[in-house]
Amino acid sequence: MSNLLVDRLEGLYVRFREVGEQITDPDIMQDMKRYVKLTKEYKELEDITKAGDEYKETIERIEESKNIIANETDEEFREMAKMELDELEEKLPVIEQRIKMLLVPADPEDAKNAIMEIRAGTGGDEASIFAGDLHRMYTKYCESKGWKVSISSVSEGTSGGYKEIVMNVEGDNVYGTLKYESGVHRVQRVPQTETQGRVHTSAASVAVLPEAEEFDIDVKESDIRKDTYCSSGPGGQSVNTTYSAIRLTHIPTGIVVTCQDQKSQIKNLAKAMVELRSRIYALEHQKYLDEIAGKRRTMVSTGDRSAKIRTYNYPQGRVTDHRINLTLYNLSAVMDGDIQEIIDKLQTEENIERLKESGL
DSSP: OOHHHHHHHHHHHHHHHHHHHHTTOHHHHHOHHHHHHHHHHHHHHHHHHHHHHHHHHHHHHHHHHHHHHHHOOOHHHHHHHHHHHHHHHHHHHHHHHHHHHHHSOOOTTTTSOEEEEEEEOSSHHHHHHHHHHHHHHHHHHHHHHTOEEEEEEEEEOBTBSEEEEEEEEESTTHHHHHGGGOEEEEEEEOOTTOSSOOOEEEEEEEEEEEOOOTTTOOOOGGGEEEEEEOOOSSSGGGTTTSOOEEEEEETTTTEEEEEOSSSOHHHHHHHHHHHHHHHHHHHHHHHHHHHHHTTOGGGHHHHOTTSEEEEEETTTTEEEETTTTEEESOHHHHHTTOOHHHHHHHHHHHHHHHHHHHTO
């Protein structure tokens, strides 16, 4: 392990003890924003120090095995020590790599919930149907992760699917996982309305925003215009009879959000405020994404939402992610929500690039 890495670890052991003391301080526990931040830091440091302990223990066992091989006269005992040494020397670089990855600072937004917007692009009715397919894919994926999904606004397509659908996703490390899905998704297939069997290309765009919490951004009430209107679509007898749907307009930025999925106006207002805060917050976050987009191929999607990131080719049963030149021939499984392999490979690529940037 390099001296730089050892020095970083020693400093983190000290910080780990400091944070451990701070989170038990009654004054700090009263400051919720600070307490949440310190608790998160403590968990991250705990993972690093555990890996550091494992590394130190492995080093000690390697030295013990070498000592046995050099000084032990019992051949069987020496042979056992050689076998253990081989295993330990194989294990050591794996632990070291894990420590390096843990030392690379995480995006502070990764742990947040997310707002996902899917919008039909070029391709008319077929684009709306594809947007519906993407919504189903993401819903199934989120269910497999145990995440909670709720729809805040929807505009249905004339032949099925959606012109636009916005959903909130709540769970563990949601934004850090789904952020790779931002960008233009393209589908190549024969539409149901196509009589001559020709393959058409359609597209839908996906935007993933980190959900902003109240202490992330201060939105003045005087800057918001609130309109109410009757809900449309599923919802029972109250649909089109009560003014429960909410439209919020942020006057300084012109951002407009709507929410109509709840029967209660109060609940719709609360959800709309979360989305409004997140969209305003995303304007600042986008500057950060623009800065790193040129450095990391995996982040081109979030740096530029007009970038084509993935193609779903039905005639060939193929999915291609253009950022990392990944091609898989399991289209039906992917459209059924099995996208973890793609996300894992994108995360791996990004981590490698971030590791290079860190100089470790």
